[in-house]
Amino acid sequence: MRGFYIGRFQPYHNGHHRMVEEIATEVDELVLGIGSAGDSHSPRNPFTAGERIMMVNKAVSDFDIATYAVPIEDLDRNSVWVSHVQSMSPAFEVAYSNNPLVIQLFKEAGVEVHQSPMFNREVLEGTEVRQRMIEDRDWESLVPDEVADVVREIDGIERLQRVTATDGSERVGDDGSRDPNPC
Numbered sequence: 001m002r003g004f005y006i007g008r009f010q011p012y013h014n015g016h017h018r019m020v021e022e023i024a025t026e027v028d029e030l031v032l033g034i035g036s037a038g039d040s041h042s043p044r045n046p047f048t049a050g051e052r053i054m055m056v057n058k059a060v061s062d063f064d065i066a067t068y069a070v071p072i073e074d075l076d077r078n079s080v081w082v083s084h085v086q087s088m089s090p091a092f093e094v095a096y097s098n099n100p101l102v103i104q105l106f107k108e109a110g111v112e113v114h115q116s117p118m119f120n121r122e123v124l125e126g127t128e129v130r131q132r133m134i135e136d137r138d139w140e141s142l143v144p145d146e147v148a149d150v151v152r153e154i155d156g157i158e159r160l161q162r163v164t165a166t167d168g169s170e171r172v173g174d175d176g177s178r179d180p181n182p183c
């Protein structure tokens with residue numbers, strides 16, 4: 001059986017890794033959808049699709065299943081998003097997600113969806129990992145070693161710190177969004 005698991009993986013962290021470990025007990029093959037593939041160089045999405053593919057491929061190489069990383073760009077229309085995913089991915093029988101919108105869209109399209117527990121969510125969250133990177137606090141312990149190597153190879157910390165820095169003329173929200181009309 002082949003499964004599908006999508007995330008932005010900004011970056012791929014130990015919570016994702018635990019989820020893949022669980023999924024690997026249920027499927028022989030897993031497609032890892034690299035979500036929001038067109039986004040990069042922003043506070044919420046610092047890494048390119050290619051960089052995230054490197055992180056994921058290296059990190060999951062130890063698991064005893066075949067994996068395929070497939071970049072999936074966002075669409076303006078949620079109602080056709082599952083068809084878009086299916087048009088880009090090898091065929092799969094079951095989707096894995098803990099994201100309520102993703103679960104809803106797959107269920108409405110008639111795709112079986114499995115959820116997993118949230119692992120140590122207090123710290124295993126992309127937002128927390130990126131915040132630690134920005135503040136030069138320990139982030140390495142929250143990601144697989146292979147991911148830390150990729151982040152270092154691409155000077156990821158410096159990039160994230162640069163794209164997060166503001167010149168004081170705009171405000172950056174908690175989600176990394178920038179207010180285009182600062183008062």
Ligand SMILES: Nc1ncnc2c1ncn2[C@@H]1O[C@H](COP(=O)(O)OP(=O)(O)OP(=O)(O)O)[C@@H](O)[C@H]1O
Nearest residue numbers: 007008009015097098099118119121124125126127
């Ligand atoms: N600690 C975790 N345990 C289990 N599942 C997780 C964990 N963190 C994220 N996930 C799930 O993995 C999928 C992809 O998550 P995503 O890439 O958005 O990571 P995130 O940690 O939620 O990132 P961000 O804080 O950047 O939004 C989602 O279904 C999400 O619910």
Ligand SMILES: NC(=O)c1ccc[n+]([C@@H]2O[C@H](COP(=O)(O)O)[C@@H](O)[C@H]2O)c1
Nearest residue numbers: 006007008035036074075077078081099
């Ligand atoms: N309409 C759309 O483009 C659409 C809908 C649902 C999810 N997604 C994407 O799927 C991914 C879901 O991953 P997360 O669970 O990490 O949020 C994200 O990249 C999100 O942007 C896109």
